Amino acid sequence: MFKVENFAALDKIRESLQDKIFSIEGSQTGGEALKEEMSQEGFRAVYVSGDIQMAMVGANTWRGGYRKYSLDTASIKESFQPTSIEADSYLGYSMAVASTTYSPLTIIGAPRYEHTGVVWTVFNNIKRQEIHPYQPQTGEYFGAEVCAMGVDSDKRIDLILISSPMYTDHDGEGRVYVCELSHENVLCHFDTPASIVVLRGVVSDRGRFGSSLAVLPDINADTFNDLAVGAPLENDGQGSIYIFRGEGGRKINPTYSQRIAASEIQSGLKLFGISISQSSYDQSGDGLPDLAVGSKGKVVLLRSRPVVTMTATVSFNPTQIPTQNVNCSIPLASKANICFTMSKLSAINEAQAQVNFTLILDANRKIPNNRAWISKNVREKTGSLTLQLNNETCHNVDFIIEACPDDALNPLNNELRFTFGGLPSGTNLRPSLSPKVQTTSFHSIGFEISCGKDEECVDDLKVDFNFTSSSVVKVGIDELLNVTVFVENRGENSYNSRIILTYPIGLSYRKFTSLRGRIECNSLDSEDGVTRGKTDCSIDKPIFKSNSVAVFVVSYGHNTNSKLDRRIFMTANATSGNIKHIPSTELYKKKEIDVKYSIFITVESSLSYNNFTFGEKDLQKPLKQEIKVANVIRPLNFTVVIKVPVKLGDKDIWEDTSNFTILGCKKYKDEEPGDTDFVGKIKESKILDCTVATCRVFRCSTFMERNTDQTYRISANISSRWIEQIGLSSAKFRLTSTASLEYDNNQYIFYSTTFNNDPPVRKIEAEIEVFPKPDFTKEIIGGSLGGLAFLALLTAVLYKAGFFKSKYNDMIRESAEGGAGPGAGPGAEAVVPAEG
Ligand SMILES: [Ca+2]
Ligand SMILES: [Ca+2]
Ligand SMILES: [Ca+2]
Ligand SMILES: [Ca+2]
Numbered sequence: 001m002f003k004v005e006n007f008a009a010l011d012k013i014r015e016s017l018q019d020k021i022f023s024i025e026g027s028q029t030g031g032e033a034l035k036e037e038m039s040q041e042g043f044r045a046v047y048v049s050g051d052i053q054m055a056m057v058g059a060n061t062w063r064g065g066y067r068k069y070s071l072d073t074a075s076i077k078e079s080f081q082p083t084s085i086e087a088d089s090y091l092g093y094s095m096a097v098a099s100t101t102y103s104p105l106t107i108i109g110a111p112r113y114e115h116t117g118v119v120w121t122v123f124n125n126i127k128r129q130e131i132h133p134y135q136p137q138t139g140e141y142f143g144a145e146v147c148a149m150g151v152d153s154d155k156r157i158d159l160i161l162i163s164s165p166m167y168t169d170h171d172g173e174g175r176v177y178v179c180e181l182s183h184e185n186v187l188c189h190f191d192t193p194a195s196i197v198v199l200r201g202v203v204s205d206r207g208r209f210g211s212s213l214a215v216l217p218d219i220n221a222d223t224f225n226d227l228a229v230g231a232p233l234e235n236d237g238q239g240s241i242y243i244f245r246g247e248g249g250r251k252i253n254p255t256y257s258q259r260i261a262a263s264e265i266q267s268g269l270k271l272f273g274i275s276i277s278q279s280s281y282d283q284s285g286d287g288l289p290d291l292a293v294g295s296k297g298k299v300v301l302l303r304s305r306p307v308v309t310m311t312a313t314v315s316f317n318p319t320q321i322p323t324q325n326v327n328c329s330i331p332l333a334s335k336a337n338i339c340f341t342m343s344k345l346s347a348i349n350e351a352q353a354q355v356n357f358t359l360i361l362d363a364n365r366k367i368p369n370n371r372a373w374i375s376k377n378v379r380e381k382t383g384s385l386t387l388q389l390n391n392e393t394c395h396n397v398d399f400i401i402e403a404c405p406d407d408a409l410n411p412l413n414n415e416l417r418f419t420f421g422g423l424p425s426g427t428n429l430r431p432s433l434s435p436k437v438q439t440t441s442f443h444s445i446g447f448e449i450s451c452g453k454d455e456e457c458v459d460d461l462k463v464d465f466n467f468t469s470s471s472v473v474k475v476g477i478d479e480l481l482n483v484t485v486f487v488e489n490r491g492e493n494s495y496n497s498r499i500i501l502t503y504p505i506g507l508s509y510r511k512f513t514s515l516r517g518r519i520e521c522n523s524l525d526s527e528d529g530v531t532r533g534k535t536d537c538s539i540d541k542p543i544f545k546s547n548s549v550a551v552f553v554v555s556y557g558h559n560t561n562s563k564l565d566r567r568i569f570m571t572a573n574a575t576s577g578n579i580k581h582i583p584s585t586e587l588y589k590k591k592e593i594d595v596k597y598s599i600f601i602t603v604e605s606s607l608s609y610n611n612f613t614f615g616e617k618d619l620q621k622p623l624k625q626e627i628k629v630a631n632v633i634r635p636l637n638f639t640v641v642i643k644v645p646v647k648l649g650d651k652d653i654w655e656d657t658s659n660f661t662i663l664g665c666k667k668y669k670d671e672e673p674g675d676t677d678f679v680g681k682i683k684e685s686k687i688l689d690c691t692v693a694t695c696r697v698f699r700c701s702t703f704m705e706r707n708t709d710q711t712y713r714i715s716a717n718i719s720s721r722w723i724e725q726i727g728l729s730s731a732k733f734r735l736t737s738t739a740s741l742e743y744d745n746n747q748y749i750f751y752s753t754t755f756n757n758d759p760p761v762r763k764i765e766a767e768i769e770v771f772p773k774p775d776f777t778k779e780i781i782g783g784s785l786g787g788l789a790f791l792a793l794l795t796a797v798l799y800k801a802g803f804f805k806s807k808y809n810d811m812i813r814e815s816a817e818g819g820a821g822p823g824a825g826p827g828a829e830a831v832v833p834a835e836g
Contacts (some may be wrong), residue, residue, distance in 0.1 A: 034061050041067065044095040048104050051077060055092030055108065064091030064110060078125050080106075089113035091120065098148040098157035100184050107160055107186065109143025117142030119162050123184050133164060134177070134190040140167040147213040148181070151224050151246040158250035160186045161199075161227070163210030174209030175200055176229055178252050197254055199244055201231045208233040209242075214276035217289045220245060220257070221307035221345035221434050227252060228291060230273030238262040239272030241293055245435070257435075260302065262295065270296035280304075286428065287347035305422065306346040308353065308389070308431040313339045314416055314443035321401055321412070321447045323493075323543045328404035328518070334372070334445070338416060339394040342387045345434050351389040352425040353433075355418045358382045359397055363415035363442070371402040372412050386423070401445075404518075408542030409495040409577045411446035447542070451492040459544075460491030460582035461574040463499055467593050468553065473568065474749050476560035476598030476633055477757070480510060485572060487517075487539050487550045496577035497544035501535040506564040507556040509535055517550030544576070560633060564595045566747065596749035600632040603640070603739045603762035611769040612720040614729040620655045620717040625764055627739055629702075630709035633751065638743035640700040642764075644714065645693035645735060646670065648678060648722040653693065653735070655717035662712050665700035682726050682733070688768075689736040699742075718768065729772040737764040 039059035046053045053068040065081035094109035111117040116136035121129040133142035145163040165174040178197035179188035189195035201209035212230035224246030232239035243258040262272035275294035283290045291302040317335040361379040362370035381397045417440045422430030451457035468482040509523035523535035569592040610621045678692035741759040750759040
């Protein structure tokens with residue numbers, strides 16, 4: 001050993017070494033092996049708690065080894081010079097010592113072992129492990145550098161790094177294996193390739209990546225120590241160094257965080273990174289660690305940049321989104337105040353940086369479903385701020401929020417992103433942002449909630465409905481079925497409250513009318529003929545307030561040809577977006593209503609005329625009347641009931657009353673008149689009908705298709721016998737039969753534009769004139785008032801034109817107005833007889 005105090009001493013040492021040159025050639029062949037003559041003790045040196053351990057790569061014919069000296073006494077405490085290793089292995093070319101629980105573990109590289117290299121671990125002066133290279137390559141120099149690294153702050157060694165600087169890959173030269181230290185064992189996982197962690201440099205022909213290794217203090221202020229790796233041959237021998245970050249879990253991130261090329265520092269540097277200082281002291285006096293990197297003829301001192309952290313806040317004004325907005329078409333003006341504060345992680349007093357930020361409103365929604373905008377179709381706002389250390393710097397952003405959004409339950413989640421760019425200030429370098437800082441954050445603004453201290457809204461909805469004024473669906477008469485819906489919230493605010501109505505196939509949605517509250521309805525009629533139609537109505541969107549009521553009418557259309565069940569039902573279901581509801585049975589209602597189909601049957605008849613001479617008792621005259629029945633709207637079974645006066649008092653009206661029949665009809669019964677004082681009544685009214693006479697009731701049952709007709713005929717001889725008992729010698733009587741209709745009232749309803757849908761009772765009249773007996777024979781001009789007088793032209797038109805809903809009402813109305821009209825007779829008549 002030589003004690004050296006200045007570089008001039010080296011010359012003396014060289015001279016003294018020249019004196020001691022011995023024959024190297026002779027030593028190889030002559031049997032005299034080199035022992036420690038060229039041991040190069042001190043090739044590596046490691047301080048181990050009061051002792052110094054020095055590697056001796058040239059000992060024992062370049063087998064190598066190490067010795068440990070006490071620093072106090074300079075005495076040898078341990079010597080490790082294995083003879084088992086091959087000559088020229090260069091054991092001790094690299095060395096690291098890792099403290100373990102018991103005693104230090106020495107990791108020592110022999111990069112020329114079997115031309116590939118090996119790493120030994122030595123524990124208590126005994127070899128413990130031999131680590132052979134993974135996929136060995138001749139000349140790779142496995143173990144040329146070894147390094148023990150504590151990643152976290154517990155002061156215990158976590159990783160052992162082993163480099164192979166001359167391992168060649170298709171894309172580079174040199175690699176560093178990251179092995180774990182577990183108790184006294186170094187685990188490189190070379191037998192399970194998936195678990196091997198390898199550090200590499202950039203793609204380059206030659207790099208010698210791993211020629212130097214140095215554990216750095218935590219230079220990015222994430223509490224984990226970092227690693228520097230030199231690659232001195234990169235860029236045609238200019239060289240570079242790499243920084244790898246330590247990570248939680250005693251790991252190292254195999255993707256380098258920084259590469260510093262020699263050219264970035266100074267032009268002309270060669271072999272930059274050939275060595276890296278093992279201790280990073282603060283040489284610049286800024287409180288931050290510096291890194292000394294060796295190059296050919298120069299040492300470069302690299303300063304580490306200060307590390308800062310950043311907090312970003314966004315506050316909103318108003319702080320909550322108002323929910324009771326009268327006009328939903330006016331968006332709500334809002335402000336966001338974005339603030340950044342930069343604070344130090346490294347020991348510095350000043351720093352400056354620029355942040356570029358982007359605020360994205362309601363970022364969780366896809367456009368155009370977002371509920372907030374900066375301006376039309378724009379929901380992003382970018383900006384830039386210059387920050388000083390510890391000074392909060394803010395920026396205001398104006399934006400607008402949809403006034404009554406569908407979703408007023410989930411807050412707007414606004415995203416803030418920023419990029420950081422450090423600026424130099426004073427003597428300080430540009431700060432860098434701690435990698436722990438999240439550069440994307442979410443800042444939500446919620447909707448106003450007023451649901452008590454628990455801030456939880458528990459609603460209590462009640463729904464009910466009715467069919468407005470309808471007790472029955474009149475298909476072919478009414479065109480709309482109006483459903484009046486009542487909704488009440490007896491609980492706390494209800495969000496996104498909806499009423500969902502279902503309605504039968506055959507009805508089609510027409511419109512909704514809001515009577516109270518803000519209602520919006522959408523509806524979908526049954527499309528497949530299987531699923532019921534569905535109307536979805538929002539109530540006071542977005543919030544149906546506590547103790548409020550909404551009323552609205554939904555109208556469904558139907559027409560003559562609609563096919564509905566005999567009895568249909570509708571349902572109403574109340575829902576809301578609230579998480580909690582008062583359990584209630586009133587969220588659902590189902591109601592039924594009967595359906596009747598319109599029918600329209602016309603009865604028209606002829607007016608016949610006969611005359612008699614008063615006092616001639618046994619005259620008879622033929623009388624013919626036609627009753628034409630036409631079915632207009634739809635096919636059905638029905639019965640025409642015809643009542644014909646047959647007896648007045650005890651006198652027959654017809655020549656052969658007992659055989660009086662109508663073809664196609666069945667004689668049902670004879671009905672006595674309610675009034676026995678027929679003489680007085682007829683004298684006054686001249687009407688001979690079933691109120692004064694015994695009437696025969698005929699029932700004519702038939703099935704008729706739509707737009708067909710059928711004619712019933714009264715054909716018999718009328719007798720003069722009944723005339724005398726009235727006592728009028730000169731009069732015009734009206735012999736009045738009636739025709740009425742019977743059908744299934746549960747299924748059918750008679751078409752009428754009036755409120756009353758009773759079918760008409762049709763009068764069938766015959767005029768019978770009585771003349772006094774003349775004193776002399778006079779020519780009697782027979783009236784020709786009789787004959788057939790049809791007035792059912794309209795009906796005929798109807799027949800021909802077919803049935804069209806829109807024209808139908810008008811036609812019927814004209815028909816009714818032109819005739820007896822409601823209340824003018826025993827019933828509203830569909831068709832009016834002609835006046836004779
Ligand atoms: Ca540790
Ligand atoms: Ca770190
Ligand atoms: Ca410094
Ligand atoms: Ca509450």
